[in-house]
Amino acid sequence: MKANSYPAAPTAVVVAPSGLEREQWLAVRRQGIGGSDIAPILGMSKYTSPIELYLDKVGELGDVPRSPELVEAAFWGxxxxxxxxxxxxxxxxLGVVxxxxMLAHIDRRWMLANVDRYVIEPGERTPSSLLEIKTRSAFQLDEWLLGVPDGPALQxxxxxxxxxxxxxxxxxxLGGNRLLIHRVERDEGLVGHLVEIVGRFWQKVLDRIPPPADGSEATRELLAHLYDVAPGSVTVADPATVLPLLDQRASIKAREQQVADELRLVENQLKTAAGESEVVxxxxxxxxxxxxxxxxAAKKFADAHPDLAAQYTHRVDALDTKRLAAEHPNLFRKFRARRLVVPAKKETSC
Structure with missing residues (x-):
């Protein structure tokens, strides 16, 4: 059966044919919200944050480095x-075609879907459901045995x-040798809830209102590479915005140090209890x-046993970053992450 010989879906229409070039497909995808966007919008993705998704949708994300691991995983998937x-x-x-x-909701064209396969019941000629296909690490097997994890379930x-x-x-x-199949039922209450929440995000995209930065690792990675920074450039910030954040950071760092000191104390007491034993x-x-x-402790070993250390020393290929920085400074800067440094406050004398 040909892909275009049956209706797209009960409430969807085709907005982009299959086989588009990647850039064309990405352009269509930016015109709405797809399944892989849902987890980031809800703050449930460890790879993409709401602010990164927003910048992508408005075409301002730029050339942010992609994780080689994710690229490789997507290839094998x-x-x-x-x-x-x-x-x-x-x-x-069941039949699979x-x-x-790319599909869009018949009434809300910003609701997009790029389904992996349609499913056709025996004896029928039109699709009755869809199939989503995933390839995952064996380390996730226990999670998948319980059902579809949150990210794929939301998608x-x-x-x-x-x-x-x-x-x-x-x-x-899972792990290349274990296939798990789950059936997901439509939940009208959840569908309505998702449409409402995601719709609000999409309206902010249309209105060019970016979401605030969150505390996720994905946002941290994004901000480290997001902007093209001119060396020595200065921004004059609103004190009402920046100073409270700096005070909050200082308070958190102080609590962090206190917790670290408390943890070290407890661990030292445990080590004292262990003494010469490995197991307590x-x-x-x-x-x-x-x-x-x-x-x-490689350096201590080399200092204590230089002759023996020389026998077990071998050369490895390494990128000469100093030479790269000297000969290609602009390219070197492009691949350097930005680092937040807050100067220590100087104590004032009374």
């Missing part, structure tokens, strides 16, 4: 997709909101261990 779809069909007895392209439910189907399937290949038991079970398996 794409490579495995046809195989997973084929095995899903064999194990469920590729969709006609799937968004696709149900766009397409109008009553249910969907999620097939996940209490109430018949292992309470903690203090084994000699930490970081190797």
């Amino acid at each position: 794409h490579q495995h997709e046809p195989t997973i779809a084929k095995v899903f069909a064999e194990r469920t007895g 590729e969709g006609p392209g 799937t439910r968004w696709y149900l909101a766009v397409t109008g189907f009553t249910h969907a399937y999620v097939a996940a290949l 038991k209490a109430a018949g079970v292992t309470a903690f261990t203090w084994k000699q398996n930490g970081t190797f």
